[in-house]
Amino acid sequence: MRFRITAFTxxxxxxxxxxxAGCSGKPPAQSSEQSxxxxxxxxxxxxxxxxxxxxxxxxxILALTSAVMQAFFNIGITPVGKVDDxxxxxxxxxxxxxxxxxxxxxxxxxxxxxxxxxASSRFHASLKQELEKSGAVVYYFDPDKxxxxxxxxxxxxxxxxxxxxxxxxxxxxxxYAAANEFxxxxxxxxxxxxxxxxxxxxxxxxxxxxxxxxxMLTLLGIDNIVPDxxxxxxxxxxxxxxxxxxxxxxxxxxxxxxxxxxxxxxKAILEKFKSxxxxxxxxxxxxxxxxxxxxxxxxxxxxxxxxxxxxxxxxLKTPK
Numbered sequence: 001m002r003f004r005i006t007a008f009t010x011x012x013x014x015x016x017x018x019x020x021a022g023c024s025g026k027p028p029a030q031s032s033e034q035s036x037x038x039x040x041x042x043x044x045x046x047x048x049x050x051x052x053x054x055x056x057x058x059x060x061i062l063a064l065t066s067a068v069m070q071a072f073f074n075i076g077i078t079p080v081g082k083v084d085d086x087x088x089x090x091x092x093x094x095x096x097x098x099x100x101x102x103x104x105x106x107x108x109x110x111x112x113x114x115x116x117x118x119a120s121s122r123f124h125a126s127l128k129q130e131l132e133k134s135g136a137v138v139y140y141f142d143p144d145k146x147x148x149x150x151x152x153x154x155x156x157x158x159x160x161x162x163x164x165x166x167x168x169x170x171x172x173x174x175x176y177a178a179a180n181e182f183x184x185x186x187x188x189x190x191x192x193x194x195x196x197x198x199x200x201x202x203x204x205x206x207x208x209x210x211x212x213x214x215x216m217l218t219l220l221g222i223d224n225i226v227p228d229x230x231x232x233x234x235x236x237x238x239x240x241x242x243x244x245x246x247x248x249x250x251x252x253x254x255x256x257x258x259x260x261x262x263x264x265x266x267k268a269i270l271e272k273f274k275s276x277x278x279x280x281x282x283x284x285x286x287x288x289x290x291x292x293x294x295x296x297x298x299x300x301x302x303x304x305x306x307x308x309x310x311x312x313x314x315x316l317k318t319p320k
Contacts, residue, residue: 047142062114179219182312195253211237212299
């Protein structure tokens, strides 16, 4: 009897073991295809052609350009450091510095112990090995490939990368909605159809469409006379653009960038252009539509919505 009970018990135990194995809480073995999906879930290809796995919830993010820094703030992320060019918010300016986009302080980067670094393929490709030594995941973006209006759409680009698409898209659409209202006012209250943003200096350089300044013209419905794909177009926001070419296009609006808010200095710059016989032939000069660009129209000093507002208000002050 004792032997039969023991055998029965063993049989029950075996049956229970088999049943438990079939009903265990462990997930079924994944196929190789399923495993690959899990492994590459957060893996993207950056603009250097590298496969980069973005941390699921990065805690210490660092941007090496001012535009991406502001994109972080736009989607509710505070970075661990700043580039010195950034002068938009008090919170951002108070962060520890890692130098400028064109002169990154690698030791300062290491000291911040970031877990994710967003770098520019234009400025930082040569720093790839040094940045990777920080222990952070390093993702390279191309400023020319973030959208038609990069200064605005960089927020959507970063939002998608970090899984914050909804808040990023809401921000972008709010900027476009505000810009559209100003665009309607400019169309109805002025005769301005074409324009150019130039930088004063020994030689004249003009803002390209993809630049922050050229983008403002686009947002306000003003056709930038500077064509795309000029020589060295991928290396700088501004390209050489001589007076003769500007005269031939005869834009309705000429906006002059300056490096100062000094009213007297800016007045002197305007007078210099107006008194030049070549510039005086422009309709923009004749119609008092040659203006100093507001100092706040600068992606290192203002958010995109602030830039749009400042440029639009300056344009709307011109006579019809």
